[in-house]
Amino acid sequence: MKKILSVFLALLLVLSFTSCSSVNKKEKFTSSFLDLFDTASTIIAYDESQEAFDAHMEQFHSRLEEYDRLYDIYNSYEGLANLYTVNQQAKDGPVKVDSRIIDLLEYCRYVYDLSEGKTNACFGSVLRLWHYSRDNAGNNPEEAALPDMTALKQAAEHTSFESLVLDKENSTVYFSDPELKLDVGAIAKGYAVREITSWAKENLWSSAAISIGGNVSTFGFKNDDGKTLWNIGIENPDTASNDYLLNVKITDLSVVTSGDYQRYFVVDGKKYCHIINPDTLMPAEYAASVSVICNDSALGDALSTTLFNMPIDEGKKLVEGLDGVEAVWVDKEYNKSFSSGFENYIFND
Numbered sequence: 001m002k003k004i005l006s007v008f009l010a011l012l013l014v015l016s017f018t019s020c021s022s023v024n025k026k027e028k029f030t031s032s033f034l035d036l037f038d039t040a041s042t043i044i045a046y047d048e049s050q051e052a053f054d055a056h057m058e059q060f061h062s063r064l065e066e067y068d069r070l071y072d073i074y075n076s077y078e079g080l081a082n083l084y085t086v087n088q089q090a091k092d093g094p095v096k097v098d099s100r101i102i103d104l105l106e107y108c109r110y111v112y113d114l115s116e117g118k119t120n121a122c123f124g125s126v127l128r129l130w131h132y133s134r135d136n137a138g139n140n141p142e143e144a145a146l147p148d149m150t151a152l153k154q155a156a157e158h159t160s161f162e163s164l165v166l167d168k169e170n171s172t173v174y175f176s177d178p179e180l181k182l183d184v185g186a187i188a189k190g191y192a193v194r195e196i197t198s199w200a201k202e203n204l205w206s207s208a209a210i211s212i213g214g215n216v217s218t219f220g221f222k223n224d225d226g227k228t229l230w231n232i233g234i235e236n237p238d239t240a241s242n243d244y245l246l247n248v249k250i251t252d253l254s255v256v257t258s259g260d261y262q263r264y265f266v267v268d269g270k271k272y273c274h275i276i277n278p279d280t281l282m283p284a285e286y287a288a289s290v291s292v293i294c295n296d297s298a299l300g301d302a303l304s305t306t307l308f309n310m311p312i313d314e315g316k317k318l319v320e321g322l323d324g325v326e327a328v329w330v331d332k333e334y335n336k337s338f339s340s341g342f343e344n345y346i347f348n349d
Helices: 002-014 050-070 083-089 099-114 124-139 149-156 188-203 297-308 312-320
Strands: 027-033 041-047 164-167 172-175 208-212 215-219 230-234 246-250 254-259 264-267 270-273 289-294 326-330 336-338
Touching: 027 050, 041 050, 050 099, 050 188, 099 164, 099 172, 099 188, 099 297, 124 149, 124 264, 188 208, 188 215, 188 254, 188 297, 215 230, 215 297, 230 254, 254 297, 289 297, 297 312, 297 326, 312 326
Parallel strands: none
Antiparallel strands: 027 041, 041 208, 164 172, 208 215, 215 254, 230 246, 254 289, 264 270, 289 326, 326 336
């Protein structure tokens, strides 16, 4: 909870703005919550009044909650066929689901191909073993242990995307491999942020900065003035530092970070992070963090994981081949490396 509150307060600081000028009819409003996607979230938006903002936030929260429940692999909800339901029942036959689940899983297939398997939503059978070890270490630190490699290798035999059968016309999901399990943690939050950002821009606000667990998406302008870019701070993986890694100026873009410094557990004095490399079945060790800037938070979320699972030089080649994508890597010694256009976004106050 201390970590969550720290992130919460940091987000408020990073996204703080100057007062609206007297000629600007809209005012700045802020709302924060901790109950969705298992993370701290902060919304900054310009609206006509507190009453209008509160009404819009109620709509925003309700819609985001729909995505949170649909994409939840850990919990069931009465009357809802979500990804938890799919993981439990799709081995027995096609499960009819909301079209937003089909859309997400189709995007996961695109990401799998783009990343050449580095980000795989069908990797759940492996990841659940790591989840268990991390949870056990948290509850019983003295008994902390790595998953058994033989068990990991056996689980990895059931991670093929070919075993995921999607029927878009009938909106169903089926597993041809009964031991397949989905885990969309590397993509779902960013995908939900992309979808709700587009919806909010069309239906709620003309200017907003949306941060869902550090997955930041922006549209419009700071102060709703038509010219001032948003200042976004990127978290520093060096937890001993009190400063942000750097600040960037953006609008109509997203910033997403993956790192080894938030979710991890310790075995025999060594930290093991939550991002697992499909090639080794072990936590990736190429970087301390990777942050991606692009106009699609779903792509940013997926790429930040993909790049974290690649040597930095290989990751740079991938980024340079993609239009409108920039990235910054922080290695294990906290040295920064940039893609060719990233530094154009850096803001030095």
